[in-house]
Amino acid sequence: MRDFVSRKIREIAPSGIRKFFDIVSEMKDAISLGVGEPDFGTPWEISEAGIRSVQKGFTHYTSNKGMPKLREAICKFLSSRYKVHYDKEEVVVTVGASEAIDVTLRAICDPGDEVLIPMPSYVSYAPCVSMAGGTPVGVECNESNGFIVTKEMLQSVITPKTKAIILPYPNNPTGAIMTRAQLEDIRQTIIDSDLLVISDEIYSELTYDGKHVSIASLDGMRERTVLLNGFSKAFAMTGWRIGYVCAPRDILDQILKVHQYAIMCAPTMAQYAALAALETGRESRYEAVEEMRTEYDCRRRYLLHEFNAMGLKCFEAKGAFYLFPSVASTGMDGEEFANALLKAEKVAVVPGSAFGKGGENHIRVSYAYSLEELEEAVKRIKKFLNKGEEI
């Protein structure tokens, strides 16, 4: 029998996290700091709106783009929160921001097109670029420049084949954000090289030092930006699978084609829940989001303090819900450290190498856990480090 699987897919490396996941799942009483989703439940009024929609019999397809009311609410949200202005016809509601990444890349990549991806980054970008027929090109960021991309870094990797750059800030796994000044710094280079920006802003509501700035709000950027966002992180709605992509009509119409043939439309029940998230949010000035952010911020400060005190130098993450401490001082790399820690103290953290180049000497620590759980984990990590010293 011949190999029925596409060569392109065979060549894609399996996720580095998978192996680790299997070990942790088998282990009883392990504490995991490895998740990438909020520990909070979806606020009840949002869930209720989803339930009510089913009870009322709203169980049919919506328009491909998503319900007009929801798209209008998304536009209002973006303009009031981040001063980026879209018309509801420039929005497609997707099955999570994950689908938004995929359909955008499939709509823009031709064979040979290079797409720049800051590293370390979320694991899906490079495989999605490859699957879309493009060529992923990593832009290695590191701790010394705060895990962001700069003009100089871009200039050194841009070739005539470069078509787009993915900007994933606030960043998973580093927690880095890009300020307005830092975005301004790369703006002209992007325009001069005629690049498209795919701005993944899924963690936009979770910043702890000033408000999030969308690159689409900068001069001359809206027309060359595809903005991706969603409800998972801000409204604790990961399981609902609901996100969106915003772009100028010409690009959006092509993205819509991919979405319409692949997905038809995002789940109707989840669309109603998302609408409630934005409507009740607006009425209460996003009180629920604010409360979660305050809580995350407490945990962030606590862990920053503890990791630095333990001698695991920790970059001051200002967004998302991850810290990315360096474990270089232990003489181990991130993978060795994560494996040893899991074995000795049953604490799971994700090796930084899973997120690409630049993360090798780091571990990703999620603080989407209660302070009590974090306190227990810190106790165990301290014990682990002290043992190491005795040997």
Added chain:
Amino acid sequence: MDKNKELLSLLTQDCRRTPKQLAAILDESENEVKQRVAELERSGAIVKYSAILNDEMLDRDSVHAMIEVKVTPQKSKGFDAIAEEICRYPEVKSVYLISGDFDLAVFIEGKSLRSVSLFVSEKLSAIESVLSTATHFILKKYKVEGVITTKTGGGRLPVQP
């Protein structure tokens, strides 16, 4: 007081947090935290530290009830004197003055149905200014002091990208 909001919320969640942990979370010095906690205790803003129990998990024979009490307010003392009198019974856990059809909400804990009934019929109703009572036995507690005691929601996968 605003400055204490975060500190109090942390202590309300878990009063066993040490000043050292609180200082790290609040980004303050340990001494400053100690002083503020001491001041809050001294002023009575923090009444006491206690454990919240989940009766479902404990093999305890205890009966909880909420009793609505209608009373005749006393001249010049209003409801205070009668409320304070009810407070003195050790089985009474909380007493609140409420609006609506009744005047006081009294929460009591007894060893058995009988002991609660006896308390109502022989002690509470016997107080002169008590006009009437309505006893509601608590059957199940879903949320206690802001903590949901019944397990809900599925777990998260332990490792995710």
